[in-house]
Amino acid sequence: MALLKKWRDMAYSETADKGSLQKLWTEYFQKERDIYAVLLKNPDEVVKGTVKELADKYGVDLMTMVGFLDGINDSLKEQNPIDDMEEDTEVNLGFDKELLYKNMVNAGADWLYNLPEWEAIFDEDKRKALYKEEKASHTIRKEEKVYPNDPCPCGSGKKYKKCHGKNK
Known part of the structure; x- marks a missing residue:
């Protein structure tokens, strides 16, 4: 079974009890935040490796890395083959900075778009402009x-x- 399907079955399970799902997501969001904090320190470096190598590099379990790759995929310059991903699939984390910021805003992930590492990438005015641009793109007039x-x-x-x- 492809890793992405395993991740989604686990993370979006309708049969799991709410307490364990909440625990899973709370832990995931903390790990996700930590990975982004590292990635944003060198935003122009394209991190590459297998799914397993990246999980080891960032000190997370395989399923957490799969969830992370699922979440960042739409913000990458070159998307990964996440649907067929296995442990040894080569992936990259070369993200488009503006697109990543906007996608974090769109997801309502304030713990990510408010990371202090963004301050070295975009000044406050640019972050506000990207925030407004993303919010306005979903407003129907x-x-x-x-x-x-x-x-x-x-x-x-x-x-x-x-x-x-x-x-x-």
């Missing part, structure tokens, strides 16, 4: 409806029904 007796939005001074709304 409805155009204001123009009614027949409203002034035409083109600025002619005529009523909409006598101007651009004539043929509608």
Whole structure:
């Protein structure tokens, strides 16, 4: 069975009791935070290795590394073959800094996008801009409806029904 399926079955189990799932996620988030803290110290270095080698390098178990690779994959410059991943699959952690930051914001992972290591990568204004850009990208804006007796939005001074709304 592919490692990713094992991870997802375990982490998103509908049969496991809530207490053990909560414990799993609490431990995972702490380990994830620690890995990101190390990665963000050298953001331009592309870390490569097998899934097992990276798990050993960051001092986590194999399943935690699989979960980490699942989470970071959308932020990588070159995505890993996570669906078919096994212990000896070669993977890389070469991430796009802006995309990673935005994906952390989108996930609501404040323990990640507020890591102090980001301060050396982006100044406060840039972090705020990326945060706003990500939040705005999910906001749906409805155009204001123009009614027949409203002034035409083109600025002619005529009523909409006598101007651009004539043929509608």
